[in-house]
Amino acid sequence: MHEMGMCDAIVDAARRRARGRPVSGVKVRVGGHPVDPEVIDQGFRLAAEGTEIEGARIDLVMEPLSVHCRDCGGTTPVGSAAALAACPVCGGVDVETRGRDDVVLESITVAAGREVVPDGAAEPEPEPERERGTA
Template sequence: MHEFGIAEAILAAVEKRADGRRVRRARVHAGALLRVTEPVINQAFSAVADGSVAEGARVDLVIVPVRMTCRSCGSTSTSVDPFAVCAGCGGTDIDTEGGDDLVLESIQMAEAAHVPGNSRGDRGDPVRPS
């Protein structure tokens, strides 16, 4: 099952971003061509995350559409169905673009920790001259 490989990749990214802190949730963008569903990826993630900082965490999956261009009629469209046919002519001779990305968008920690400074990217209070 390819879902376990995807779940392991998600776990590696989650662990790196969590930096040892417990994780409750992860939001992941997955391209339509990866052919994963949220229930199946959560089952695989649960298995690979056992004993890690993400044990018991849930994956919220956002499917990113694939862009399709029909070689027969030139029509372009997007679809979350990896087996879609041309919306214009019904043809199957299509080129695809994108749809194979896997991106960890965000994680939610189990416990919020106060970080001084601007939460939008600041690493803490600036050094103030004495």
């Protein structure tokens, strides 16, 4: 269930950055323990429902932790929590984890056609329509 909390936080962060503009995509870097991209995609869609993020695609960049063994010197990506307790190569228990264990909203893609109006500013005046002539 921690994936749903992660998805809620991603949508909240994207909404703050979007400031009311419709969003067509988000890019998120997930470091640490493995998560199921399909579960994240589904949770993201549910969390975004009814917001300006609804319908946006999510691009996940996964960065798993790795285990470095002080006994054999090997470094191996973590595939499960069990791999954090012992070296997957030699079985040694003198191990340390390496990598980041965080979630970062790297970017959002704002749908074209909407101009940003800072809080408290007046709406911009529309440009007058110009007649098009032939040259």
